[in-house]
Amino acid sequence: MIELEGLERRFGDRVALEGITLDVPEGATLAVLGPNGAGKTTLLRVLAGLLRPHGGRVRVAGADLPRERWRIPARVGYLGHDALLYRELSGRENLSYHAELHGVDGDRVEELLAAVGMGRRADEPLRDLSRGMVQRLAVARAVLHDPPLLLLDEPRSHLDPGVGEALEPLIGRGSGRTRVLASHDVDGALDEADLALGLRGGRQAFAGVATAAQARELYR
Amino acid sequence: MYSKGFRPLSIATVVALASALALVFFYAPNDADQGFVQKIFYVHVPMAIVALGGWVAGGLMAIKHLRSGDRSWDVRSYVAIHLSIILGVGVLVTGAIWARASWGHWWVWDEPVLVSFLIVFLLYCVYYPLRFSIEDPERQARYSSVFAITAGAFVPLNFIAVRLAESFTHPRVLSQTGGNLPGEMRLTFLVSLAAMTLLFVTLWKLELASKNASAQLKRLRTKLNARLAA
Amino acid sequence: MIRAARAILVKDLRLELRTKESVPAMTLFTVTVYVLFHFGLDRDTLEGSLASGVLWVTLLLAAVVGVARLFAAEREQGGIDGLLLAPVDRTALFVAKAAALFLFLCAVEIVALPAFALLLLGPDLLEPLPRLLPILLLANAGLAAVGALVAALATATRAPELIMPLLLLPLLVPVLIGAAEASEPLLRDDPVADRLGRWLGLLTLYDVVFVLLSVAVFDYLLED
Numbered sequence: 001m002i003e004l005e006g007l008e009r010r011f012g013d014r015v016a017l018e019g020i021t022l023d024v025p026e027g028a029t030l031a032v033l034g035p036n037g038a039g040k041t042t043l044l045r046v047l048a049g050l051l052r053p054h055g056g057r058v059r060v061a062g063a064d065l066p067r068e069r070w071r072i073p074a075r076v077g078y079l080g081h082d083a084l085l086y087r088e089l090s091g092r093e094n095l096s097y098h099a100e101l102h103g104v105d106g107d108r109v110e111e112l113l114a115a116v117g118m119g120r121r122a123d124e125p126l127r128d129l130s131r132g133m134v135q136r137l138a139v140a141r142a143v144l145h146d147p148p149l150l151l152l153d154e155p156r157s158h159l160d161p162g163v164g165e166a167l168e169p170l171i172g173r174g175s176g177r178t179r180v181l182a183s184h185d186v187d188g189a190l191d192e193a194d195l196a197l198g199l200r201g202g203r204q205a206f207a208g209v210a211t212a213a214q215a216r217e218l219y220r
Numbered sequence: 221m222y223s224k225g226f227r228p229l230s231i232a233t234v235v236a237l238a239s240a241l242a243l244v245f246f247y248a249p250n251d252a253d254q255g256f257v258q259k260i261f262y263v264h265v266p267m268a269i270v271a272l273g274g275w276v277a278g279g280l281m282a283i284k285h286l287r288s289g290d291r292s293w294d295v296r297s298y299v300a301i302h303l304s305i306i307l308g309v310g311v312l313v314t315g316a317i318w319a320r321a322s323w324g325h326w327w328v329w330d331e332p333v334l335v336s337f338l339i340v341f342l343l344y345c346v347y348y349p350l351r352f353s354i355e356d357p358e359r360q361a362r363y364s365s366v367f368a369i370t371a372g373a374f375v376p377l378n379f380i381a382v383r384l385a386e387s388f389t390h391p392r393v394l395s396q397t398g399g400n401l402p403g404e405m406r407l408t409f410l411v412s413l414a415a416m417t418l419l420f421v422t423l424w425k426l427e428l429a430s431k432n433a434s435a436q437l438k439r440l441r442t443k444l445n446a447r448l449a450a
Numbered sequence: 451m452i453r454a455a456r457a458i459l460v461k462d463l464r465l466e467l468r469t470k471e472s473v474p475a476m477t478l479f480t481v482t483v484y485v486l487f488h489f490g491l492d493r494d495t496l497e498g499s500l501a502s503g504v505l506w507v508t509l510l511l512a513a514v515v516g517v518a519r520l521f522a523a524e525r526e527q528g529g530i531d532g533l534l535l536a537p538v539d540r541t542a543l544f545v546a547k548a549a550a551l552f553l554f555l556c557a558v559e560i561v562a563l564p565a566f567a568l569l570l571l572g573p574d575l576l577e578p579l580p581r582l583l584p585i586l587l588l589a590n591a592g593l594a595a596v597g598a599l600v601a602a603l604a605t606a607t608r609a610p611e612l613i614m615p616l617l618l619l620p621l622l623v624p625v626l627i628g629a630a631e632a633s634e635p636l637l638r639d640d641p642v643a644d645r646l647g648r649w650l651g652l653l654t655l656y657d658v659v660f661v662l663l664s665v666a667v668f669d670y671l672l673e674d
Contacts, residue, residue, distance in 0.1 A: 346617050359673075
């Protein structure tokens with residue numbers, strides 16, 4: 001599902017990612033670990049097609065980046081730090097808008113609103129809702145078009161633990177999707193991951209099967 | 221790569237400039253009304269034509285950049301636009317001098333070419349802040365090219381608009397520019413135009429070569445640093 | 451593409467109705483500038499070229515206000531990412547934003563024109579109104595197309611509020627020329643459509659060139 005070889009991304013003179021090489025098979029979960037500034041979010045944004053890779057070979061969900069970037073949106077669901085939802089509009093309006101853009105049926109919107117437990121408050125503008133509720137709607141937005149690949153940047157932030165479980169079938173191991181999960185929760189992430197990528201200063205410290213001890217080394 | 225053909229080009233430029241100067245001072249007749257100052261026309265108009273040409277060429281190079289993704293086209297476009305802006309300052313200054321000599325004012329709105337040139341010049345001045353306030357080099361190149369194309373398309377449109385506007389309030393005073401030049405003035409004008417064009421192309425190539433050299437130097441330096449660090 | 455453009459447009463109109471941000475501000479701005487002109491020119495009534503000039507310069511400046519907020523919701527709420535993550539042609543985004551700006555300008559003019567007639571215009575406005583309409587529509591189209599393009603161009607820079615007006619105003623000079631020259635003979639005591647066709651032709655040429663150009667280049671913007 002994901003093939004990376006020597007992926008490189010710069011911001012001006014600063015190298016954000018360099019020499020990232022690994023393969024993620026379909027259906028697997030990859031945990032991306034590392035301290036702040038290591039490049040976790042940058043990597044996810046490159047995989048989502050939001051940032052253009054500057055070097056190396058990058059193949060995501062059957063699309064070569066940056067050449068075939070246009071193929072990515074239909075096959076990838078991205079959940080980042082921003083909810084990517086409009087505060088003045090309601091949950092239903094936001095999701096309907098994204099559904100229109102993806103060519104997805106209105107029924108799916110209703111289905112997801114119920115699945116994330118926002119059925120009752122779907123018509124209130126987002127600025128009246130708590131951050132946790134907004135995050136739930138963001139999850140709904142990410143899986144709206146049923147993508148085979150999920151890119152999750154700290155998905156459980158702002159969520160109550162109980163809610164996190166309810167979202168399992170959508171974005172967890174139970175969803176059957178290939179997942180890339182960036183997180184500070186080292187133990188939690190490693191528990192649900194098949195593979196791990198450790199980042200430090202934009203370079204990979206380890207890739208593949210990893211232990212919690214190795215992961216904690218990144219933070220030293 | 222840039223030095224190919226450079227020597228003949230620079231020689232041609234020097235020859236053309238020398239000839240133009242000779243013609244302007246010794247061959248072209250003094251204007252009956254304005255006297256010697258009228259000769260600034262031989263600098264002002266070719267400069268304007270070359271500047272406008274440079275801007276439009278910059279737009280065409282920008283199209284090549286966007287279509288091919290080859291950033292060297294963007295650099296070429298940048299240099300063309302940048303040199304034309306410098307020429308543009310010259311155009312406005314010589315235009316003001318000429319206006320003062322012809323009509324007694326430092327600026328007149330009667331000349332549609334000069335007026336439309338001012339508007340275009342103001343637009344192109346924004347090229348620098350636009351370009352240099354975008355940090356990512358790839359993005360900078362792309363946005364600069366979009367600007368270059370937009371502004372390049374604007375040049376003819378603007379000229380048409382201003383010309384239409386002025387033609388009803390001020391009948392065209394330009395009997396000196398345009399087609400009907402007496403033979404001696406025409407020759408001098410054409411040689412001046414050729415000289416200005418050659419000068420522009422020479423400076424363009426020169427600046428590109430210099431940029432190319434600095435870029436290569438920077439690349440080598442980065443490689444060296446990487447090797448030393450390892 | 452049309453479906454996506456419509457979806458984005460509906461979303462923007464809904465947001466505008468909810469927040470009431472751009473249109474009331476643009477309208478208020480226009481009326482305030484009329485008052486400024488009254489004092490600045492020390493005139494009670496205007497007609498002919500003066501009226502036409504004040505009317506159009508003010509509308510142009512109101513357009514600048516509108517353009518400043520065109521991508522505001524996207525910039526502030528991470529919406530640009532949202533658009534990049536959807537399988538949507540960047541052209542659809544251009545069409546939607548330009549259409550939104552066009553509608554905003556029309557809404558502003560519905561209030562601004564009567565206000566102008568009330569505050570500054572000497573001659574009657576109702577009589578030449580049918581002939582003013584095509585001028586307004588064509589000018590709005592040009593303002594909208596170039597406004598959307600410039601808004602997108604400026605978004606990438608560090609100081610979009612500074613760069614945007616500097617970029618926009620010179621580009622709009624042909625619109626100003628066409629609209630003001632066309633309106634001038636209509637805003638007199640005995641209005642006559644003098645050479646109207648020529649100016650409408652200029653505006654149409656401008657609109658066609660810039661709509662086509664914007665559609666062509668928009669794909670290269672807003673990425674990364």
